[in-house]
Amino acid sequence: MKEKKTEVILEVKNLKKVYMKNDGEPHVAVNGISFELMKGEIFSFLGPNGAGKSTTINMLTAQLTPTDGEIVFQGQSLKDNPIFAKSKVGVVAQHNNLDRGLTARENLIYHGQYFGMSEGDAAKKADELLASFGLTDWGNDYVKSFSGGMAQRLKIARAIMHQPEILFLDEPTTGLDPAYREILWQHVLKLNKEYNTTVFLTTHYMEEPERFSDRVAIYNKGAIKTLGTVEELRKKVPSQTIITIVLDALNEDVVKEVKSQADVKDVSVKDEKTFVVYVDNSQKVINELLALIDKKGLTLESINLSATTLDDIFIHLTTNDIKND
Ligand SMILES: Nc1ncnc2c1ncn2[C@@H]1O[C@H](COP(=O)(O)OP(=O)(O)OP(=O)(O)O)[C@@H](O)[C@H]1O
Ligand SMILES: [Mg+2]
Structure with a gap:
């Protein structure tokens, strides 16, 4: 400190x-x-x-x-x-x-x-x-x-x-x-x-x-x-664990569906292929996400589980503004 x-x-x-x-x-x-x-x-x-x-x-x-x-x-x-x-x-x-x-x-x-x-x-x-x-x-x-x-x-x-x-x-x-x-x-x-x-x-x-x-x-x-x-800012995001998913193409339906899952606290769209999911129970959500991606016939390019970084905090606090431009 x-x-x-x-x-x-x-x-x-x-x-x-x-x-x-x-x-x-x-x-x-x-x-x-x-x-x-x-x-x-x-x-x-x-x-x-x-x-x-x-x-x-x-x-x-x-x-x-x-x-x-x-x-x-x-x-x-x-x-x-x-x-x-x-x-x-x-x-x-x-x-x-x-x-x-x-x-x-x-x-x-x-x-x-x-x-x-x-x-x-x-x-x-x-x-x-x-x-x-x-x-x-x-x-x-x-x-x-x-x-x-x-x-x-x-x-x-x-x-x-x-x-x-x-x-x-x-x-x-x-x-x-x-x-x-x-x-x-x-x-x-x-x-x-x-x-x-x-x-x-x-x-x-x-x-x-x-x-x-x-x-x-x-x-x-x-x-x-x-x-x-940075520690105070970390508390401004919905959870301390995130899953970053890259698909071949992202659409609003998938984001909406992911957002409605029980253990998902929030979802931020990073770019046209990438979205970030704030989670409580990461193992359960990963399984659900993989099943959803499969059901929708989408191609998963990468999936990554990590602690939230300042990058994620920045995106979380600024993307809604950007999307509404
Ligand atoms: N001389 C100017 N006349 C008119 N608009 C300007 C002028 N200088 C900057 N702006 C506008 O003011 C806004 C802020 O610009 P500024 O350069 O401060 O942004 P920034 O946060 O430093 O961005 P970046 O990360 O790209 O460096 C922009 O929309 C820019 O187009
Ligand atoms: Mg500048």
């Missing part, structure tokens, strides 16, 4: 963002959310594509002006003092915002100097990070020649050049191979442990928040659906 963090570093009150679409219609991307970020915690902000996660990060890092609401960073209003907040955060944005006219090493050194490091300290740190992220041989190359994964590694190195108070990571591991994912997490956990750096993470890889988060918010359609530790 992780130690509970109690000092508030960032307060978000009724934060809202309405975009104007090209057709002149307003689009509410963030619909008045409120939460507190605690000093030293790793906070995961999870939600489906288009839910408004990057919009939220852009507002929290003073890159985008909110339509309404308030953000208070270390007791100071972000609106009144954006420079103060900007000087204390590190951001790995979702898009590539490296300076294409600079080399990799220059990207890091200039960033460090901008955040108050001496040229010597910035150069030393840049070389350490280039080595850590496998970019030493590319340090003097312009970033326009970088592959997607290389650019991502450099964006991460840049965000941690100066020890930020809060590190915002917007899908930082997208495009990274598994070895560099681990290296990223080693750096993030080291910052968190040694400097009590607060981490605000968005990701679609659910094993990351499950392994590393103090708290998780599940967010969809502009609103926070649930917020708590």
Whole structure:
């Protein structure tokens, strides 16, 4: 059990963002959310594509002006003092915002100097990070020649050049191979442990928040659906055991029939072939499911019994919204 963090570093009150679409219609991307970020915690902000996660990060890092609401960073209003907040955060944005006219090493050194490091300290740190992220041989190359994964590694190195108070990571591991994912997490956990750096993470890889988060918010359609530790979130799903079934093709009749079985607590449809069944008595339900699939003349591609993961919690708390779109 992780130690509970109690000092508030960032307060978000009724934060809202309405975009104007090209057709002149307003689009509410963030619909008045409120939460507190605690000093030293790793906070995961999870939600489906288009839910408004990057919009939220852009507002929290003073890159985008909110339509309404308030953000208070270390007791100071972000609106009144954006420079103060900007000087204390590190951001790995979702898009590539490296300076294409600079080399990799220059990207890091200039960033460090901008955040108050001496040229010597910035150069030393840049070389350490280039080595850590496998970019030493590319340090003097312009970033326009970088592959997607290389650019991502450099964006991460840049965000941690100066020890930020809060590190915002917007899908930082997208495009990274598994070895560099681990290296990223080693750096993030080291910052968190040694400097009590607060981490605000968005990701679609659910094993990351499950392994590393103090708290998780599940967010969809502009609103926070649930917020708590992974253990607290586990209690939000109908059972702790699930059966995942992949058929050659899924139809509503089968889902309805499975849902009506006595020991089935709930059913979530994952994709056009896969559904997830929340169960109490797994052995009995497996036998019933196999009989039903046989009776319907369907082809079973796979069946898997497991404990619920954050992936399942996420799907359970967001699929109904998606289905109703
Ligand atoms: N500049 C903009 N103008 C109009 N609409 C926008 C703009 N930026 C984002 N949106 C819309 O706001 C919604 C939220 O976008 P956002 O990028 O915050 O989502 P996200 O949760 O980060 O998604 P993803 O997981 O795909 O990164 C989307 O519907 C998007 O189309
Ligand atoms: Mg995004």
